[in-house]
Amino acid sequence: MMTDLTSLKISEARDALRKGEVTSVELTEACLKAIDAADALGAFVHKTPEVALGQAKSADDRIKTGDAPDLCGIPLGIKDLFCTKGVPSQAASAILDGFRPEYESTVTSQLFGAGAVMLGKLNMDEFAMGSSNETSTYGNAINPWRRGNDDTALTPGGSSGGSASAVAADLCLGATGTDTGGSIRQPAAFTGITGIKPTYGRCSRWGIVAFASSLDQAGPMTKDVRDAAIMLEAMCGHDPKDSTSADLAVPNFEAMLTGDIRGKTIGIPREYTMDGMPDEIETLWSEGRRMLQDAGATLRDISLPHTKYALPAYYVIAPAEASSNLARYDGVRYGHRAKLAQGDGITEMYEKTRAEGFGPEVQRRVMVGTYVLSAGFYDAYYNRARKVRTLIKKDFEDVFAQGVDAILTPATPSAAFELGKQHSDPVEMYLNDVFTVTVNLAGLPGISVPTGLDRQGLPLGLQLIGRPWEEGDLLNTAYALEQAAGFVAKPSQWW
């Protein structure tokens, strides 16, 4: 019997389960114990031990019969954005207080169909709007990493902050995340784990609470690249219930991890060098370039000229879509309804319900979205942003057409920052996504891989961006980078 079951990777646990060295019930109980001891991290916001143990028992039976997919018996955490049948699913918003879906999202249904175990629901920014997990109705999720012996609480990033914190702290073997502007990759980088956002359309969005439908994608957050490959494969696939899900075969991503990237061309975009970027990020990036070159790839300087317009375009398109998607929270069909005063009609009900139920950042984005879509401004803001989006995508198409296989960039402009520090100016918080948001606008796959620590001992990550639908090739390049970087650091347990 292994001593530290929760620190197993998915691949290790899969192999141990199949050999009969451990049972899913043992793995699951170890995780549930770790979760109960980690309330200080604020990662798990709804614990589901009964569901977990039931699924674990079934998984053990299934493994015995020899019919065991890779994820059979693997305990996972699920971001609160995913609707899970009969289990609270409220997108970390007070407006969905008490909501228990009568249905299961396609992605979680595929995971559970493969035998995965749900330990509970994970903290996040409200409606996935945020980069620090500070907009959650449940309170902050905390990064298990600290600056040396300094006990200042740091953000795990956002919006998938609970997922990142839980995986980094070994509370679960992997977690689902979603990524609209960097919400998988930025928290992964802040917590020393791996996170991939696949090509738009790879994973069904059905049953995932919608933020910005043309940008949202689900993806796995895991302890290494192999685990990301295993979990991504189980999450992907065509779904008739999501008209934007792609009807393409899903390859065996894990089988594509050879680590051989000889002859690949890696683009280094000059626009990703930013004024005021810490020299540690600069160094990390140049180390990453050297590692890929040593592994046999060719580096090429490239230009993605519209990069600087990605964030402003995003902050038109995402709020516009959010204002439309969030119109459904009206206090009629589910969730919170405000107490009404004598004589209040339906308009007062809508207005009071939404003022009480939505937090400040969500209100701000819904109203900005309303403004940019309103008569007289639609062309000036929304249509212009969509045209700029076309140009941003074309930047990538041009470099891919010139033979670039993948693009290497920093994942974030800094290491994890202090909680409570970036509240004064929303625009300052938006800058967290400067390296990741282009990928959502262009619909491309992007992966964040931990490759080093900063001077204070905090993890830093690099991002690789791939061609559409070539997640397998992208994962293989990430695997080569991971092997060269040899990142094995873990946060020391203080919680």
Added chain:
Amino acid sequence: MSIDIETAARVAKLARIRVEDDALPALAQEFSNILGFIEQLNEVDVEGVEPMVSVEPMRLKRRQDGVTDGGMQDKVLANAPDAREGFFAVPKVVE
């Protein structure tokens, strides 16, 4: 671009979010900051560029126009804050 208090109030009304009068000046200022950030887009030459409709070119699938689901009134109403006699209940809409 600077957003005045009347515009902020109008946007809040359109979004059906109650904002108290004393909160409007700060809200207008926030809008102004965010829209100031967005104004950078005016630097881009978008002449002749098509606005993006779908990030990955794909043809929407068609299916037979038939009933595929239904008969679950209880489930539909299960999460409603106020459901009565098989309906969602809301305050009086028409005088």
